[in-house]
Amino acid sequence: MLIICPHCKKQHNIDEKRIPPNVKMARCQGCNQQFPLEFPRPAPAPPPPAAPTPAPAAPKVAKTNDNVRRIGVSLSKGGVGKTTTSVNLAAGLAMAGFRVLLVDTDTQGQSAFMLGMKPKAGLTELVAEELTPAEAVIQARKNLWLLAGGKGLAGLKRIIDRKDFGGEQTLADALTPLEADYDYVVVDTSPGWDPLTVNVLFYVNELLVPVSLEIMSLQGFGEFLKSIAAIQKYRKGLALKYILPTLRDSRVKQGDDFLEQLKKLYGAAVCEPIRYNVRLSEAPAYGQTIYEFAPGSNGAQDYRELIRKITGNQNLFT
Numbered sequence: 001m002l003i004i005c006p007h008c009k010k011q012h013n014i015d016e017k018r019i020p021p022n023v024k025m026a027r028c029q030g031c032n033q034q035f036p037l038e039f040p041r042p043a044p045a046p047p048p049p050a051a052p053t054p055a056p057a058a059p060k061v062a063k064t065n066d067n068v069r070r071i072g073v074s075l076s077k078g079g080v081g082k083t084t085t086s087v088n089l090a091a092g093l094a095m096a097g098f099r100v101l102l103v104d105t106d107t108q109g110q111s112a113f114m115l116g117m118k119p120k121a122g123l124t125e126l127v128a129e130e131l132t133p134a135e136a137v138i139q140a141r142k143n144l145w146l147l148a149g150g151k152g153l154a155g156l157k158r159i160i161d162r163k164d165f166g167g168e169q170t171l172a173d174a175l176t177p178l179e180a181d182y183d184y185v186v187v188d189t190s191p192g193w194d195p196l197t198v199n200v201l202f203y204v205n206e207l208l209v210p211v212s213l214e215i216m217s218l219q220g221f222g223e224f225l226k227s228i229a230a231i232q233k234y235r236k237g238l239a240l241k242y243i244l245p246t247l248r249d250s251r252v253k254q255g256d257d258f259l260e261q262l263k264k265l266y267g268a269a270v271c272e273p274i275r276y277n278v279r280l281s282e283a284p285a286y287g288q289t290i291y292e293f294a295p296g297s298n299g300a301q302d303y304r305e306l307i308r309k310i311t312g313n314q315n316l317f318t
Contacts, residue, residue: 005028005030005031007028007031008028008030008031010028010029010030010031067183068179068180068182068183068184068185069183069184069185069205069206070179070184070185070187070203070204070205070206071089071184071185071186071187071204071205071206071207071208071241071310072187072189072200072201072203072204072206072207072208073085073086073089073186073187073188073189073208073209073210074187074189074197074200074201074207074208074209074224075191075209075210075211075217075220075221075224076191076192076193076197076220076223076224076227077191077216077217077220077221077224078191078192079191079212079217080210080211080212080217080220080246080247081210081212081246081247081274081280082188082189082191082210083104083106083110083111083114083188084114084280084284085208085210085244085246085274085303085306086102086104086111086186086187086188087102087111087114087115087188087289088289088290088291088299088303089186089208089303089306089307089310090102090144090184090186091115091141091144091289091291092289092291092303092304092306092307093143093183093184093186093307093310093311094141094142094143094144095143095291095317096307096311096313096316096317097143098143098183098184098311099143099145099181099182099183099184100143100144100145100182100183100184100185100186101137101145101146101147101178101181101182101184101185101186102140102144102145102146102147102186102188103123103147103175103185103186103187103188104122104123104146104147104148104149104150104188105123105149105153105171105187105188105189105190105196105197105199105200106149106153106188106189106190107149107150107151107153107154107190108149108150108190109122109148109149109150109151110149110284111146111148111149111188112140112146112148112149112150113284113287114283114284114287114289115140115141115146115287115289116286116287116288117138117140117146117148117287119138119146119148119150121135121136121148122136122146122147122148122149122150122152123136123147123148123149123153123156123174124150124152124153124155124156125152126147126174127156127159127170127171127174128156128159133177133178137178141289145182149188149190153196156170156196157194157195157196160195160196160199161195167195167199168195168198168199168202169199169202170199171196171199171200171202171203172199172202172203175203176203185204187200187203187204193227198231201228201231201235201238202231202234202235202238204238205237205238205239206239206241206242207228207238207239207240207241207242208241208242208243208244208310209221209224209240209242209243209244210244210246210274211243211244211245211246211262212245212246212247213245213246213247213248213249213252213254213255213256213258213259213273214247214254214255214258215254215258218258221243225240228240240269241269242269242271242309242310243262243266243269243270243271244271244273244274244306245258245259245262245270245271245273245274246273246274247274247276248273248274248275248276249275249276250275259273271305271306271309272302272305272306272309273302274299274302274303274306275298275299275302277297277298277299277302279293279294279297279298279299279300280297280299282294290303291303291304304316304317
């Protein structure tokens with residue numbers, strides 16, 4: 001290509017392909033003057049199209065089961081049959097064909113003992129993410145799975161206590177991803193009032209409260225209701241659904257009087273009582289539920305009736 005200097009008219013024969021695209025001026029080799037480069041330049045090649053940005057991966061959302069029923073068996077007083085009720089409620093629902101997860105939040109770990117199980121891990125390891133759900137949950141019976149308690153829960157309570165915020169949701173965060181596999185989650189609580197019990201109340205939707213028909217138990221029930229009312233201010237989904245009279249002894253007239261008072265105060269929420277039955281206290285020594293140990297006993301009959309009430313199906317076990 002021929003370029004003429006506008007100052008001295010010297011001609012320059014150059015290869016335009018060697019001129020960088022960003023160069024706008026040239027210097028004449030004859031007069032040493034600069035002059036603008038004015039010649040048609042090929043349009044720069046368009047940049048190659050950018051590779052499409054991959055769509056961000058959808059976050060992994062745990063499967064949930066909107067139909068699962070979360071039932072907490074709780075009362076701050078001990079000796080009223082909470083664990084007996086939790087185990088036989090869960091086992092009865094499993095016998096009825098429902099898939100049930102029994103969660104033990106007591107440091108004594110008696111639910112496993114009553115089912116004849118010796119788990120090496122359970123709820124503590126699941127919440128601490130030391131084990132996966134498949135490793136922490138064990139199958140105890142057909143349709144019945146157990147997430148065991150035990151002494152390790154004492155450390156879990158300390159972990160909850162040390163959280164700056166959201167400690168009351170610790171249990172819910174661990175259990176909610178498991179719900180897709182079950183129809184019922186039954187949670188057994190320890191006596192007293194501690195951070196783990198509060199966690200249970202922030203997880204379950206339905207409360208079943210066993211109340212033995214004696215004055216001290218009823219007094220404890222009244223105090224427990226005050227605590228529940230305080231939780232319900234922050235947890236609107238928590239409902240006291242079932243009051244289960246336990247240890248009913250027809251020979252003790254005062255027990256019948258207490259039962260009538262409960263029915264007057266709480267109406268349909270009061271379940272048919274669990275009669276005092278020595279078989280209920282003998283069954284755990286054999287690692288059996290009441291349905292396995294003494295299927296024809298009063299205890300087995302009464303817990304079957306409880307299952308009918310909770311499921312709303314009066315035709316079960318007939």
